[in-house]
Amino acid sequence: MHYEVVVVGGGHAGCEASLACARKNHKTLLITGNINNIADMPCNPSIGGSAKGIVVREIDALGGEMGKNADKAQLQMKMLNYKKGPAVQALRAQADKITYPKEMLKTLQNQKNLEIKEDLVEDLIVENDEIKGVILENGTKIFSDVVILTTGTYLKADILVGDTRRREGPHGERPSNHLSDSIKKLGFTIKRLKTGTPPRLDKDSIKYDEIKIEKGSDKLYTFSFDNKPNYKLENQVPCYLVYTNEKTHKIIRDNLSKSSMYGGLEDIEGIGPRYCPSIEDKVVRFSDKERHQLFLEPESLYYDDIYLQGFSTSMPHDIQEKMVHSIKGLENVKILKYAYAIEYDSIYPTQLKRTLETKKIKNLYTAGQINGTSGYEEAACQGLIAGINASLKLEGKEPLILKRNEAYIGVLIDDLVTKGIRDPYRLLTSRAEYRLLLRHDNADLRLRRYGYEIGLISEKQYKQLCQKEKDIEKLKKILKNNKLIPTEKNNKLLKENSSSPIKDGITYFNLLKRPEITMEWIEKLVDIPYSDEVKNQVEIQIKYEGYIEKANREALKMIKLEEKKIPIDIDYDNIHNLASEAKQKLKEVRPTSIGQALRISGVNPADISILMIYLKKEKIHE
């Protein structure tokens, strides 16, 4: 049996990776432990959120599937930070945990060039540091040109509850025990990580009249640039808000030694995510807080589980019962699934290139939680990039490497391969230095052209993009060429909008720069025959022009440094004047450009100067 691409693991990374390869006409095999768990959402029942929601848009712009699938499965749509500036708005969907995987499986099964196989991969076939295929549990060999590992948390997974440790993955799935060892044998550094998930509650046992309702947005949205909203606001499923109290905290403090993480288990090595602490952690570290906020989120229309966001714990079951019942509104609640923590193996990500190919083994790619990230969206975007780059390599083309000013995806991958990780990596708005450029609204303008060039965006979609770009320019021209005249009537209108009156004519373009003037207001005076999307885009581009230009200038500086390449075979031991810490870091990360080298902690500007002089010297020698 021979395939061009074998993808190991059917989670969010695996789905995007195998779809991208198959859509680019490469014969692809997806191997998953359980076909019913494809695109499973084992933790929170939502897709998107701050920064992550923008990643979903980026995936869609590049021709990935997550956005379209989330649109099919959404129970509630919410535009976060709606009242803040455009650069931080992000969409989040509460997604049905039955519908989402079901729809994704359908898409995979209907995909030409893609086969799905239910099995466990236990070893890799490697010859002369080049991947040749995989070996299944029963010893069957499957040969391929490229292997993409998207194994999630299943490498040597241990479920931790109280003082018990069981070797299994989420949902009682069998973990992969030997794959992690064979990766280690190939010379990779493995890092053990840990994460947790909160209890699930029976939706009919919650006292809804005692808790606060949290609704979605009252405007309609879609993740995908190709979809139009086709849901009704009145069908949106709400979330709810509850709080812990002093009683909850006392139960936790009194039983702290029973928690796996606080002494219940002594052999914990995994490092947990800082952004997702267990409730034990929260109570201990923020002991002066009187209460902690928790959200009740619906998991599906087809079963009764409610996800208790903010309450992940590794306490024994009986203590979990007490803790949950101390919360107002949840006094009589029935716990359907207990919370647990999970420990798993990951590959330290500085061992990857920016294409997500491993540096060590040719044609072996890794994506998702195996690379030390956390979150469905983080996984999906890596899967897409690994799939794209694996295909491009098969086709003998240049890889797709997104820059930090082009996409959150670029920020994520650059962070991983340049800085490594301390705890499971989650995208945050503050990780992006050019977040003003990386907006929800412009993901298509930033990335669709790439998607088209790669071959994941159709001719029709591309034409729509070009039309949108043209419309944006045309509308800007209209606003530049037309003036508001200082008549009494116009000044009265301005005054009504608490905007200062004008003495001379002012172009609508300049008028729009005033914070209180919106495109909607201007539309009362001028006919603007363009779509809402175009109007919104032009408004943002004009209103925040100064800030956007500043960000672009900063980005340009970074790009210039990115363009200074460092040869792949550079021998850092040959550079005598380098500080030893810098030398060691440079050898570990092996940055491809001066810009990337500068972002490595422990490498300072003097080291960079020395590196640049050395490179120039080498060039002269040649």
Place this chain on the structure above:
Amino acid sequence: MEDTIAAIATAQGVGAISIIRVSGGDAIEIVNKIFDKNILKAASHTIHYGHIVNNTQIIDEVLISIMRSPKTFTKEDVVEINCHGGIATTKKVLELLYINGCRQAEPGEFTKRAFLNGRIDLTQAEGTMDLISSKTEKSRTLAINELNGNVSSLIHNLREQLVSILANIAVNIDYPEYDDIEQITGKKILLQMNQLKQDIQKIIKESENGKIIKEGINTVIIGKPNVGKSSLLNYLLEEDKAIVTDIAGTTRDIVEGTINIDGIFLNIIDTAGIRKTDNVIETIGINKSINLIKSADLILLILNNNEKLDKEDIELLSKIKNKNHIIIINKIDLPQKIDIKQIDSKNIIYMSLKTEEGATSLKEKIKELFQLEKLETSDLTYLTNARSLAILKKSLSSMKKIEKALEENQPIDMIEIDIKTIWNDLGEITGETYQDELIDNLFSRFCLGK
């Protein structure tokens, strides 16, 4: 294109002329901003005479050489400024360059660029690498020494305050539904900015005092004709003849003489006209005085005890109100006709230059004014390098921009970008540029998560 760098290229402290070298893509454009003639279209390898100006204020009279890429030392556009006004003025020019977009050149950076752009050969480059590694070590220790504990902890505190705002804004963005976490409002930022502004202004002020210790207080003596300016000058010079330094030989007589008051130097500046009027009518007009006031650290205004204040006196009084000044009521040996109530100042001393009665109180007042006693007792909070001072001044102007943006109701997350710039800039002074600092701070300060 590389960013544009600047540094003093001549040995410091000696020689009448110091040369500032500026190199990089924006060299000509940046110098043009502070030069009183337009040099944007000037031909390569030409020399231009003119003045370095800060808005309208003249800083120095200079010659500048314009050398366009590629026939220059670094193969980039290079401008060299020949400054004539002594080291204090040269540093001021350098500070202006930094404020207008130049970066301080690292040790060996001109040579490094010369090499990278193919101007010098390999052996020279080897030397440069050694130079960079040794000089960097040296400048690291130097920088640490220069930043005394006070100032680095002060700036560290400023950054702490900024990062707490930044982390709070970041949390508001990334966790918008956490209603237990305080929402940062424009009002709150404004409040914090005001506090920070005061702190920064304090450091700038003390730094300028610190500079005073090293470089002297630029002092001018003003007053109407015959009020006793020349007598005061002679009295002060008489006091300390031994270290009067006539620096004739520079192209301009900027510093008339330097007087040592208990270890602190007073540079009596630009008194041209005072001495030669010993026995003739003084010609120094009020316009000249006003120009002098602008550039001085200290103004000594002499008034006549024996005369009523006239229009000219009152105008001078109003001009010096916001500057460091001492009002000397001279001729107390004659009957008092002056109306003291008309003078709104805490810094008044009475003396008679004829009898030298009350003369010592002048020195005491000077010391008090510059808190010299305090400075001498060591806990100085000052930055000595022009780059650091320029950063602080730039931060101040960024804060003004933030205030304006807040008034315009710009979204907080836009304003955050400017706050972050200040935070990053201040980090350059203390060398704290750890990129994950903000994220660390976010998670240690706020309780978040699923």
